[in-house]
Amino acid sequence: MLQKKIQTVLVILLLNLTCFLAVMIATAYLVAEKEVNNTFTVGNNETAIIEDYEEVSQLNPGDIIRKAVTISNIGNNSCYIRVLSLFSDSDAEGYARLNYNEEDWELKDDGYFYYRSELAPGSETSELFSRVEISSEAEQEQIKGFNILIYAESVNVEAGGFS
Numbered sequence: 001m002l003q004k005k006i007q008t009v010l011v012i013l014l015l016n017l018t019c020f021l022a023v024m025i026a027t028a029y030l031v032a033e034k035e036v037n038n039t040f041t042v043g044n045n046e047t048a049i050i051e052d053y054e055e056v057s058q059l060n061p062g063d064i065i066r067k068a069v070t071i072s073n074i075g076n077n078s079c080y081i082r083v084l085s086l087f088s089d090s091d092a093e094g095y096a097r098l099n100y101n102e103e104d105w106e107l108k109d110d111g112y113f114y115y116r117s118e119l120a121p122g123s124e125t126s127e128l129f130s131r132v133e134i135s136s137e138a139e140q141e142q143i144k145g146f147n148i149l150i151y152a153e154s155v156n157v158e159a160g161g162f163s
Contacts, residue, residue: 046075047154050124059143061095062136069128071152073119079154081115083128092146095138098129118157 053067071081083105087093104126105113115125128150134143 044076045079045154045156046073047079047081047119047152048072048074049150049152051150059134059145061134061138061140061143063134065132065134066130067098067132067148068130069148069150070125071115071119071128071154072124073121073154075154076121078118078120078157080157081119081125082112082153083115084112084149084151085128086149086151088147088149089144091142091144095135095143096146097133097135098148099131099133100129101127112153119154 048071050070050072051067054065056063056065059065069083069085071083073079073081085098085100087096100107100113104116105128106116107113113128119125132148
């Protein structure tokens with residue numbers, strides 16, 4: 001009878017030990033960690049606006065003034081370019097016109113011109129426009145000085161472009 005009690009106690013202890021080990025193994029499996037180091041580098045996405053223009057002291061009806069705008073990629077990565085072009089005086093839009101290059105640039109609904117190709121490091125876009133034309137039908141009194149404001153943005157090609 002004593003031997004039967006010893007066997008019963010041993011079986012109970014063995015079952016408890018088995019359950020304890022099973023719980024410990026399951027816990028160790030569920031909380032196991034593995035360290036992984038992700039390395040990445042940040043690209044250098046930098047552009048410059050290049051303007052080649054003729055200074056004019058007096059604007060007259062029918063004038064055609066040279067003003068060429070391009071964007072240069074001076075960074076280390078290929079990028080996509082978009083440019084916003086605005087007149088400093090909204091009245092100038094009535095008598096001045098820019099000859100936008102719609103073959104290489106696309107005007108989208110947001111008002112930006114998007115360069116149709118990616119721009120490699122050290123490269124320059126084709127001209128967004130090359131001249132300002134003052135309408136020959138404009139009255140001399142309505143023509144006044146203005147600036148053309150150029151704002152450019154770029155995004156790394158690997159980022160997937162503008163959205």
